[in-house]
Every structure is written in C-alpha cells, then in structure tokens.
Amino acid sequence: MQALALWQKFRDLSVEEYIRIYKRLGVHFDEYSGESFYREKSQEVLKLLDSKGLLQKTIKGTAVVDLSGNGDPSSVCTVMRSDGTSLYATRDLAAAIDRMDKYNFDTMIYVTDKGQKRHFQQVFQMLQIMGYDWAKRCQHVPFGVVQGMRTRRGDVTFLEDVLNEIRLRMLQNMASIKTTKELENPQETAERVGLAALIIQDFRGSLLSDYQFSWDRVFQSRGDTGVFLQYTHARLHSLEETFGCGYLDDYNTACLQEPQSVSILQHLLRFDEVLYRSSQDLQPRHIVSYLLTLSHLAAVAHRTLPIKQSPPEVAGARLHLFRAVRSVLANGMKLLGITPVCRM
Numbered sequence: 001m002q003a004l005a006l007w008q009k010f011r012d013l014s015v016e017e018y019i020r021i022y023k024r025l026g027v028h029f030d031e032y033s034g035e036s037f038y039r040e041k042s043q044e045v046l047k048l049l050d051s052k053g054l055l056q057k058t059i060k061g062t063a064v065v066d067l068s069g070n071g072d073p074s075s076v077c078t079v080m081r082s083d084g085t086s087l088y089a090t091r092d093l094a095a096a097i098d099r100m101d102k103y104n105f106d107t108m109i110y111v112t113d114k115g116q117k118r119h120f121q122q123v124f125q126m127l128q129i130m131g132y133d134w135a136k137r138c139q140h141v142p143f144g145v146v147q148g149m150r151t152r153r154g155d156v157t158f159l160e161d162v163l164n165e166i167r168l169r170m171l172q173n174m175a176s177i178k179t180t181k182e183l184e185n186p187q188e189t190a191e192r193v194g195l196a197a198l199i200i201q202d203f204r205g206s207l208l209s210d211y212q213f214s215w216d217r218v219f220q221s222r223g224d225t226g227v228f229l230q231y232t233h234a235r236l237h238s239l240e241e242t243f244g245c246g247y248l249d250d251y252n253t254a255c256l257q258e259p260q261s262v263s264i265l266q267h268l269l270r271f272d273e274v275l276y277r278s279s280q281d282l283q284p285r286h287i288v289s290y291l292l293t294l295s296h297l298a299a300v301a302h303r304t305l306p307i308k309q310s311p312p313e314v315a316g317a318r319l320h321l322f323r324a325v326r327s328v329l330a331n332g333m334k335l336l337g338i339t340p341v342c343r344m
Contacts, residue, residue, distance in 0.1 A: 251316025
C-alpha cells in the first residue's frame with residue numbers, strides 16, 4: 001500500500017507538470033489516464049481471455065496468448081506474470097475496451113515512439129481475436145528519435161529547458177532588430193516564434209524518421225524554417241495594416257495575370273487536398289511543405305507585385321491575394337499548433 005501511495009503521489013506531481021508544460025505548447029488534454037490506471041480492470045481482461053480459451057499457462061507460471069494460432073513462438077504475447085499480476089499489454093487491452101465503452105470512438109490513435117510498434121500490433125491483434133471488430137479502428141502513429149538536442153544544462157534534455165533556451169535565443173535575435181522595440185510583449189512573441197521554429201523542425205520530415213537537431217537551423221529566418229513562416233505572416237499582416245482601408249473595396253481579380261499571381265492562386269487551390277492527405281496518413285509534413293512553398297511564393301510576389309503606385313483595381317486585387325495567402329498561412333500554422341504573430 002505504501003508503494004501504491006508513493007506511485008499515486010509521483011503520478012499526481014507528473015500530471016501537474018505535464019499540464020504546465022503543455023500549456024506553454026498550447027496543448028490541452030481533457031483527460032489523463034495512462035495504462036497504469038487500468039491495473040484492476042486488467043484482471044477482468046485475463047478472465048475474459050481465459051473464458052474465450054485464449055489464455056495459455058506456461059511452465060514458468062506465466063500466461064500467454066498465441067497470436068498465430070499454431071504455436072509460433074515469435075507470435076506469443078505474455079499477458080500475466082508468474083505472480084498473477086498484469087503486464088503493459090494486459091493493461092492496454094483493458095484501457096482500449098474501457099475507452100470504447102466510454103467514448104464509442106470512431107478512431108483511437110496511439111502516438112508513441114517507434115520502439116512500441118510491435119507492442120501495439122499485438123494489442124490490436126489480441127482485440128481482434130477476442131472478437132472486438134472495432135480493433136480495426138485503432139491506429140498506432142510511431143515517431144522517431146531526436147538526436148543532438150542538448151541545452152546548456154547538459155546531456156539529459158528536458159522539454160522546459162529547450163523551450164526556455166529557444167525563447168532566450170529568439171529574444172537575443174530580435175533585440176538586434178529595431179522593430180522589436182515596438183512590440184507590446186517581446187517575451188510572448190519570442191516564445192511563439194521559437195515554438196514555431198521547434199515545431200517546423202520536428203514536423204518537416206516523416207514522423208517515423210530520426211533526425212539531428214540543429215540550433216543553428218532552427219533560428220534561420222530564411223529557408224525552410226518556422227521563423228520564416230512567422231516572418232512571412234507578420235510581413236503580410238503589416239501589408240494589410242498599411243494599405244487595407246484604401247484598397248479592399250476597389251479591386252478586380254482579372255488583374256491578377258502575372259505568373260507570380262497565378263502560381264499563388266494555383267497553390268492556394270491545393271490547400272484542401274493537402275489537408276485531406278494529412279488527415280489520411282496522419283503526417284503533418286504535407287502541411288509543413290505546403291506552407292513553406294506558399295511562403296516562398298509570397299516572398300517573390302511581395303518583391304515583384306507592388307501595391308503602392310499601382311492602379312487602384314490592380315492594387316486592390318494584389319492586396320486581396322496577399323490577404324488570402326495570410327489567411328491560409330495562419331490556418332495552416334494553427335493546425336500545426338503554431339500561434340501566428342502579427343509583429344516580430
């Protein structure tokens with residue numbers, strides 16, 4: 001009982017910290033219930049497996065489930081220790097059954113490191129042979145390892161240290177830019193731009209791939225980075241503030257004949273297709289790639305399609321085009337968990 005009380009205390013403290021750190025990331029969870037929560041319910045799962053004739057006792061006194069049905073030792077999953085206590089797999093089975101009863105979900109997605117791939121394959125397989133057809137609706141999204149992510153405090157990297165260091169470095173970068181002095185809350189802007197840098201570096205490739213973390217690459221304001229996305233959004237917002245009132249009523253979209261305008265319009269039309277693709281394979285890299293290309297197109301158009309000193313209907317059409325780019329850019333960034341900044 002003392003050990004359980006200690007576990008409960010550590011769990012409560014951990015969840016408290018999770019909530020605090022996730023808040024900085026703009027993430028909110030309605031419920032925290034890991035597999036350890038299902039320790040008691042896992043005994044019911046063992047009884048259920050036994051009643052279906054799926055539970056096999058070994059010489060060592062453990063209990064296993066043969067997923068192959070023909071005794072293949074590589075397809076055996078241990079679900080009970082020799083002392084009768086449950087294992088990770090048993091508790092995950094209990095959790096899945098309980099969550100289906102509670103939420104009647106359309107899809108249940110497990111996001112964990114790729115080292116647990118086999119574990120979840122076995123859990124889903126066991127649910128299937130137990131007769132739960134909804135097991136097909138369970139999905140594992142594995143992610144790789146981030147290498148080389150060290151902070152000044154040493155080799156063991158805590159997310160909070162990374163967030164603090166990113167904010168500090170962004171503040172230092174912004175301090176050299178004169179417009180930073182006009183910011184109402186430089187700390188908040190630095191945090192948002194820093195988070196964008198971190199998220200884009202993490203989501204640029206396949207979630208399954210390991211990658212080398214680079215502080216230098218994270219903070220580049222040009223190239224395929226989160227800083228570049230934020231810079232583009234702030235620049236377009238500034239454009240609307242400068243010219244918005246005078247041109248938004250008088251415009252003619254037929255004026256958008258330049259190759260730069262056509263390229264942007266064609267790219268904007270692809271947004272729903274990219275969202276659909278990401279929703280199907282649960283990979284954010286499609287959205288990241290789309291937004292980076294959009295920002296590069298916008299940078300070229302910003303240089304070559306002036307609003308000032310253009311005829312009113314041409315200026316209005318261009319301003320509407322840039323406004324559409326900013327709107328799609330903002331929506332795409334929000335989908336990735338990034339809060340767009342209007343000044344930086």
